[in-house]
Amino acid sequence: MARIIGTGSYLPRSIVTNKEMEKYVDTTDEWIVTRTGIKERHMSQSDENTGDLAYEAAARALKNAGIGAKELSYILVATTTPQSLVPNTSCYVQARLGAVNASCLDLNAACTGFIYGLEVAEALLNLPDMGFILVIGAEVLTKITDFEDRSTCVLFGDGAGAAVLTKGDGIKGIITGSDGTKAACLNTGTFPVSNVLTGEKPFEHLVHMDGKEVYKFAVNILPEAMKAAVARGNGNIHELDHIIPHQANIRIIEAASKRLDIPMEKFFINIEKTGNTSAASIAIALDEMNQNHALRNGDRIALVGFGGGLTYGAVYLEWNM
Numbered sequence: 001m002a003r004i005i006g007t008g009s010y011l012p013r014s015i016v017t018n019k020e021m022e023k024y025v026d027t028t029d030e031w032i033v034t035r036t037g038i039k040e041r042h043m044s045q046s047d048e049n050t051g052d053l054a055y056e057a058a059a060r061a062l063k064n065a066g067i068g069a070k071e072l073s074y075i076l077v078a079t080t081t082p083q084s085l086v087p088n089t090s091c092y093v094q095a096r097l098g099a100v101n102a103s104c105l106d107l108n109a110a111c112t113g114f115i116y117g118l119e120v121a122e123a124l125l126n127l128p129d130m131g132f133i134l135v136i137g138a139e140v141l142t143k144i145t146d147f148e149d150r151s152t153c154v155l156f157g158d159g160a161g162a163a164v165l166t167k168g169d170g171i172k173g174i175i176t177g178s179d180g181t182k183a184a185c186l187n188t189g190t191f192p193v194s195n196v197l198t199g200e201k202p203f204e205h206l207v208h209m210d211g212k213e214v215y216k217f218a219v220n221i222l223p224e225a226m227k228a229a230v231a232r233g234n235g236n237i238h239e240l241d242h243i244i245p246h247q248a249n250i251r252i253i254e255a256a257s258k259r260l261d262i263p264m265e266k267f268f269i270n271i272e273k274t275g276n277t278s279a280a281s282i283a284i285a286l287d288e289m290n291q292n293h294a295l296r297n298g299d300r301i302a303l304v305g306f307g308g309g310l311t312y313g314a315v316y317l318e319w320n321m
């Protein structure tokens, strides 16, 4: 039993339009818009890292929830682009918030990270002495983007979104899943066994994606995951008020709308302004709806994500803030 009592988000100030992307690679605004729905994305500067974006989103979520940082029992940061391997990004956020009573954990389920974070938070809230849990999705994907690869570099953007959870009635059903056999569809390099001893190439951190394979996976799993989460919560997909999907490609969302026979108006879309922000995407979208007063208590909402791993997951909840 868990409910969301506050949300926040943060997008770096610097915006890169499709026209500007034309300077880096052989692409056009028209190709990007028609194939993905993306018009621009935010890019972190060299002095802005994952912890900075996560902190800004977290501070806004705490304010929205009306609680202090010291009341947090846990901080969970979902990210594929951690600020460092050690410490985890969550510890950077804790230090800046002064959340002295919080345990800090990062998790990586690529673009499904925020959904996994909500699932972990809900489970943690069953433990004794858990007050409030902060779940953050934060990414600086442009730092692992290959700006010579036109098939990926036009897709990704940076940002962070956060939600504060506590015990209560809100989340009705969550499902998650993974298919590690499809790891090669979306990955970075792996660590060499020992760079010094073997002379292997250093860690190759840039992201590679077989877009077509991920696309095929996504158009199938998005509707299936959503249906499963809603069924787990004894709901009806045709009674949903809002669907907040991972913002990867407008065509994936349109395909889901058709397959589920649910009108596009029920799907929240902000991909044109954000691009694909991986683990941050659903959290940013949820906050945008909350800040725009688009969510009313009692609204039935599905959050649904998919991504590297490959991973997928969905949450069915009733808004109760």
Ligand code: UT7
Residues within 6 Å of the ligand: 026, 027, 028, 031, 032, 035, 036, 111, 150, 151, 152, 154, 210, 211, 212, 214, 215, 218, 248, 249, 252, 276, 278, 306, 307, 308
């Ligand atoms: O969040 C993680 C999950 N990721 C996703 O969900 C991504 C899923 N995949 C996709 O969204 C799409 O597959 C892409 C947007 C990545 C690509 O769209 P597509 O319709 O599958 O394009 P394609 O890969 O089949 O490429 C079509 C053509 C190719 O040219 P040829 O071989 O037909 O001559 C590409 O070389 O478009 C070309 N192309 C581009 N042209 C201009 C690829 N990227 C670009 C580009 N600008 N940026």
